[in-house]
Each structure stands twice: as C-alpha cells, then as structure tokens.
Amino acid sequence: MPLFDRLYNFAHWLTQNRSEAEDLVQEACMKALKGFGSFRQGTNFRAWMYRILRNTFLTSRAGLRAAPVSLDDDGAAPIEPVASGTPESILISSVDRQAIQTALEALPVQYREVILLCDVEEMRYQEIADTLAIPVGTVMSRLSRGRKAMRELLTEASIRSESRSTSI
Numbered sequence: 001m002p003l004f005d006r007l008y009n010f011a012h013w014l015t016q017n018r019s020e021a022e023d024l025v026q027e028a029c030m031k032a033l034k035g036f037g038s039f040r041q042g043t044n045f046r047a048w049m050y051r052i053l054r055n056t057f058l059t060s061r062a063g064l065r066a067a068p069v070s071l072d073d074d075g076a077a078p079i080e081p082v083a084s085g086t087p088e089s090i091l092i093s094s095v096d097r098q099a100i101q102t103a104l105e106a107l108p109v110q111y112r113e114v115i116l117l118c119d120v121e122e123m124r125y126q127e128i129a130d131t132l133a134i135p136v137g138t139v140m141s142r143l144s145r146g147r148k149a150m151r152e153l154l155t156e157a158s159i160r161s162e163s164r165s166t167s168i
Contacts, residue, residue: 003049006121010050013116014057024060028053047123047130054131103153111146118143 007028011021032039032052039048104112117128118139125143129136 003046007049007053010116010121011053011057014054024053024057028056031056044127044130047127050117050121050123050131051133099154099157100150103150103157106153107146107149111142111149114139114142115146115150 004025007025008021011024011028012018015021015024028049032049035052039045104115107115113132114128117123117131118125123131125136125139128139132139
C-alpha cells in the first residue's frame, strides 16, 4: 500500500504511541476497504485516506471530535546529513531537528496539524482542507499563524541555548 508509511507517521503524531498508531492505521485501512464504495472516482484518494484515519482517531478519543488533533511524525525517515558533512555540521543538524521537534510539539494542535500536512506530507492547501474539513482560507491562516509561532518558539530556544553555552 503506497500510503502506508505516511499514514503510520500521521497516526503516530496523533497517538504519540507506536502500538496505538499501528492499531489506528489497521482500523483505518479496514474502514477504507469496507467503505470503498463511498470513494468517488476522480477525487483525491490520499485526502480520503487521511480523513478516514483522522476521523477514526477522533472517534476513538472521547471529546476530541470538535477539537483539532496532534499530528506527530516520529516514524518519518530522519534527515540524513550529507556524506561529506563535518562532525560539527552533523551535530548542528541533529540539534536543529530536536529543536524543530520540540517546537512542533509545543504548538497548538490546530497549527501543528496544518504545518505537518503541508510541510511534511507535502499536501496542497485544497488537500489539507479536504482532509480536515475546513475552508482553504482557514488552512492558509492556520499555516501562517503556525509558522509564525514556530519561528518564535525556535528563536526562544536558540536564545536559551546560547545563554546556556555562554554560561559554561
């Protein structure tokens, strides 16, 4: 199944637990197979699958139907440093990834899910709107606000990191 790895990543961001993510993907795939008759040819299959996964997650959690959900992506393949990188550049890259992960986790869920679907899953705005059942304008405003919040969180983390390294 071509989307399986991406669905698992999305599920892991939602559940924050590997075994729950596996169960969630399995349940979503079963629902997709059972409900394949409801898929309209010519529409976006990927958005349809992500929506099933997200809705399955929401129905599995009490009180989450009206709230946006977390999309953590710990199962994604890590960004590998270029083979010619120096040990210093590899360390910096690793620290940057951790800072980005921490900043993403600190974002409100409504911003995090849009950023992840756009920047990690590389969905177009319309696909994100279809997946989350929100207008495209809302996708754009959440993306803008989420990216601004990410910049602020990363700037704060950088300032804290610099102050720690100068005090040593």
